[in-house]
Amino acid sequence: MTVLIDPPRWPAHDTLWAHLVSDASLDELHRFARAAGIPERAFDHDHYDVPAEKYDELVRQGAVPVSGLDLARRLEASGLRVKQRDKRPRLR
Template identity: 45%
Template sequence: MILVDEPLWPARGRLWSHLVSDVSYDELHVFAEMLGAPRRGFDRDHYDIPDSRFAMALWLGATLLPSRDISARLRAAGLRRPKHLSRPGP
């Protein structure tokens, strides 16, 4: 299932949402492509999408959830990639 949180995260003069899948990264990448999100928006386990694409994400079928619930769903699905695990080693 594709999940999205409210665009509440400020950066670069706009608000951003997190777009995730609790099924697979493949599902997430396909949905992001339909949404028109560039691949550079993918960050470890989610896409950062601007507030201007939020309504379209919902229209395409994303389910709105609070951020804490999105994190819990990613962990439960085994798809959470914390920052400390994605950094290269020394």
């Protein structure tokens, strides 16, 4: 059971963003995010989008830094990956 984070490199809203995922369960991911103070609105189907300024803090709290490619591969292998075509608009 591991929470993974990739480097912040996705630009949006005047910052760079990283992805936070679990390779074990969405419950684990949600627990970690709640404990880290990440808002629920940051969850996007199979990951949390987190701003660059939270990266070091999340690593200190136990997220394991991995490359974007490794994160994607491990998420896929976990069975938790939601394919782009499977994504539906979220209700807010």
